[in-house]
Amino acid sequence: MPQKAFQDYYPEYFAHCYGCGSLNEVGNQLKSFWEGDETVAYFQPKPYHTAIPGYVYGGLLASLIDCHGTGTAAAAGYRAENREMDTEPPLRYLTASLHVDYLKPTPLGPVLEVRGRVKEVKGRKVSVEEWIVVNGMVTVRGELVAVQVPESLVKELLQG
């Protein structure tokens, strides 16, 4: 059976994200998976995702680091509790802080490989390091701190 993406376990109220929500029809619909102890997502930028001609727009790269990071945080939260992503209670994360280093311009054209590694799971907080590979070259490094969504906000969304 093919592996299900982290984002495909998100409940309906979490599936509208422009970056990774399966219900956001105009969004990027990023899909992240485990690959051993690392996580990976592949993304094909559109021709209009330009920074300067021939290179990928930095805001898109930051967005990929963001959504792959929160996805990785969720997956890591379940792994830390030694349970599957479809078990209760659900663990949902939001980005608290995001850092992106643009090491060199990222060529626009090839599929981008977004990779993640969990640095720490501590209480409600997960730290993830990430990097983007294109043509075998690391062009971007990122770091993200995600925090579990407060129950009060989940309640508000469910009533929404």
Added chain:
Amino acid sequence: MPQKAFQDYYPEYFAHCYGCGSLNEVGNQLKSFWEGDETVAYFQPKPYHTAIPGYVYGGLLASLIDCHGTGTAAAAGYRAENREMDTEPPLRYLTASLHVDYLKPTPLGPVLEVRGRVKEVKGRKVSVEEWIVVNGMVTVRGELVAVQVPESLVKELLQG
């Protein structure tokens, strides 16, 4: 005469950016201006720029910090040389690093006010601090380091 946006001084090869290029028809077309010693840009998110329902997608917020930051860097570079943005030689900047702290969820609906303040202009490098205000509340703080585009890359773009 109304003030011209920083991005409207960018030459053609710099005007395709998805975040702020005036020639990118599907992009965000961000426009940044001086307001005393600070810079400001206003942006109306689209209904599909969702994170969780009712709140703005973090990747868009990072993108606004990115493009308003490089725009501010360019404007600051000219100010440091005490000349107007339409004078030669042109100064163009790319993001070297981007840091974004999401202080609280940003409500989706109102116009966002993206503000910037130049921290340092040092050689080819400009540091900018930024924040996003919505409904009178600061929801995001960011910091960006931009570097002047190398002449070799400009040459490549002009030949491209």
